[in-house]
Amino acid sequence: MTYQLYYWTGIQGRGEFVRLALEDAKAPYVDVAREEGDAVMTGWLDGDHDGALPYAPPFLKAGRLVIAQVANILHYLAPRHSLEPEGEAKQIYAHQLQLTITDLVAEAHDVHHPVGAGLYYEDQKAEAKRRADEFRESRIPKFLQYFEKVLERNGGKYALREFSYVDLSLFQVMSGLEYAFPKCMAKQKLPLLRDLAKRVAARPNLAAYLSSDRRLPHSEDGIFRHYAELDA
Structure with missing residues (x-):
């Protein structure tokens, strides 16, 4: 079966x-x-169209199924493509971790759009500066130290001891935050997460993707945006 992924063009985003x-x-x-x-x-x-009604992209068409929300899509794909360990407890935990990543991604987005998603960044710069201060000083350390502890408790190599889609998402989080907040990220002590990100990027299929033109660069139109004044 060939999946059909629906997401906005020109950005990485949640897709x-x-x-x-x-x-x-x-x-x-x-x-x-x-x-x-x-x-x-x-x-x-x-x-x-018939079937489930997605609220927003990304959504995935898999045969007759229409599946929306990142964590839900990954929860569907994982057992079909060896992207999570076997066992109900581990699969529930993987979904739990992905939902926590969803929270982090939402907060990262709201740094540059703290008042409203329908407004331009330039219309809410003062509020964004205040939100960014709190995100850098409190939320980034809290989220990333949590995931650092998750890795430590599971042997240090993967979030679930065995490779899973959660590790792919943690790679993307690290990539996005390094782009958006390089000064802040340089201060974070995250040896396990940094090592994980390097190993995930070196996986053969992923390395081929990352070096291809299918992998769009981070930009100021996506979720993780770099504005120097927000990384002060």
């Missing part, structure tokens, strides 16, 4: 967490909007 899983698993998929344009998603979001 990248799904792409990393598909690429690492070498699962056949089509990045639909990149081939047909963003307008291809309108009918799905307006409810013109």
Whole structure:
């Protein structure tokens, strides 16, 4: 089966967490909007198609299934592509960790859009500066030290002792935060997370993806944005 991934063109965004899983698993998929344009998603979001109604991209079409929300998509893909260990307890824990990553990603986005997603960054710079101060000083350390402890408690190599999609998502988080907050990240003591990110990036299928033109760069249109004044 060839999956159909729907996400906005031109940015990594939340869709990248799904792409990393598909690429690492070498699962056949089509990045639909990149081939047909963003307008291809309108009918799905307006409810013109049968099946589940997604609220927003990313969503994945797998046969007759329409699956939305990053953590939910990864929860579906993982057992089908050896992206999580066997056993209910480990699979529930993987989903729990991914949902925590979802919280982190939402907070990272809200740093540059603290007042409203429909406003430009330039319309809320003062509020963004205040939000960024708290994010750098409190939230980044709290989230990342939590995941550092998760790795430590599971042998130091992977979040679940065995490789899983959670490790792919942690790689993306580290990549995004290093781009958006390089000064802040340079101060963080995260030996296990940094080592994990290097090992994940070196996985053969993922390394091929990361060096290809399918891997878009981080930018100031995505979730992780670098504004020097927010990394003071």
